[in-house]
Amino acid sequence: MPKVLESRRVGRVAVNEVRSLLERHGHIVQEIDGVNDHGEDLHVTFVRDGQRTADSLAVQVKGGVSVRTRRGHRVQVGDHGDNWRDGTLPVLCVVHDPExxxxxxxxxxxxxxxxxALRKTLKSVVLPRDSLLDDDTAEAFVQRMRSYLRWEREGIGRWADMADVEFAPDDIVKPFMNDCGEPMVFWQKRGEQFAVLLHHDLDWEPVNIEERMLYFSPIPFIGNIILDEAEAHWLMGCFKATEWWRRPLESDGTA
Structure with missing residues (x-):
């Protein structure tokens, strides 16, 4: 009789655990046939109040002890890197480790x-030991991913990822592309007296900026960042357009 490999059993259990959890919370899970599995095992569409949302992602599932590390788990990227980074759907890695x-x-x-953004080649995706996904954490997980997918649809998610920051649902985020094709992002949080600049030339390291720091002569600059004229005018427009969002929360009657 043909022998069923242990790795297949472990893999099937892992996929079933992920699908069971998400379906138990009402979400739509479509398994990708093994013949067409090229780095993703599941497609997930989130459901809210019984209604299908526009929020979908892909999941790569692993099981067993082979991906364990002392601090968590690691999933090898292999030749999936370009697709996982630049594909139509964001990709999550999920590991099943019941022990x-x-x-x-x-x-x-x-x-x-x-x-x-750091000009590095990622060989494996790191899953910390505190990244548990279960019935207790499922709702927070879904809310976090739906917020992430919202910014992804708006074409801004990539820049948050590259800067290793997370935009809140009520943040004002304004992207800009200079004439060299270099992207920049103006990021204003509610009630903060400063904004944050994310810039390709700054390796996406967040920089706090204020309108009083912006100068147009003798050359355009903000803080110690040299700008071209278009970038400076764009920043001024961003500051003017978001002045109301920097007001203290109590000043406009909202708490």
């Missing part, structure tokens, strides 16, 4: 983009 508590997850797309 350590069940399911653990990480955003592979985000880690790959951050590595790109």
């Amino acid at each position: 350590r508590g069940g399911l653990f997850w990480a955003n592979a797309t985000r880690q790959l983009r951050r590595a790109e």
Whole structure:
């Protein structure tokens, strides 16, 4: 009789655990046939109040002890890096390790983009031991991923990933592309007296900026960052357009 490999059994258990958890919370999970499995095992679409949302992602599932590390788990990227980083759907890695508590997850797309910003090649996706995904954490996980997918649809998610920051739902985020094709992002949080600049030339390291720091002569600059004229005018427009969002929360009657 043909022998069923242990690795197949472990893999099937892992996939079933992920699918069971998400379906138990009402979400749509479509398994990808093994013949067409090129680095993703599941497609997930989130459901809210019984209604299908526009938020979908892909999941690569692993099981067994082979991906364990002392601090968590690692999933090898292999030749999936370009697809996981730049594909149509963001990709998560989920590991099933019942001896350590069940399911653990990480955003592979985000880690790959951050590595790109740092000019590094990511060989494996890291899943920390505190990244547990279970019935107790499922709702927070879904909310976090739906917020992430919202910014992804708006074309801004990549820059958050590269800067290793997370935009809140009520943040004002304004992207800009200079004439050299270099992207920049103006990021204003509610009630903060400063904004944050994310810039390709700054390796996406967040820089706090204020309108009083912006000068147009003798050359355009903000803080110690030299700008071209278009960038300076864009920043001025961003500051003017978001002045109301920097007001203290109590000043406009909202708490």
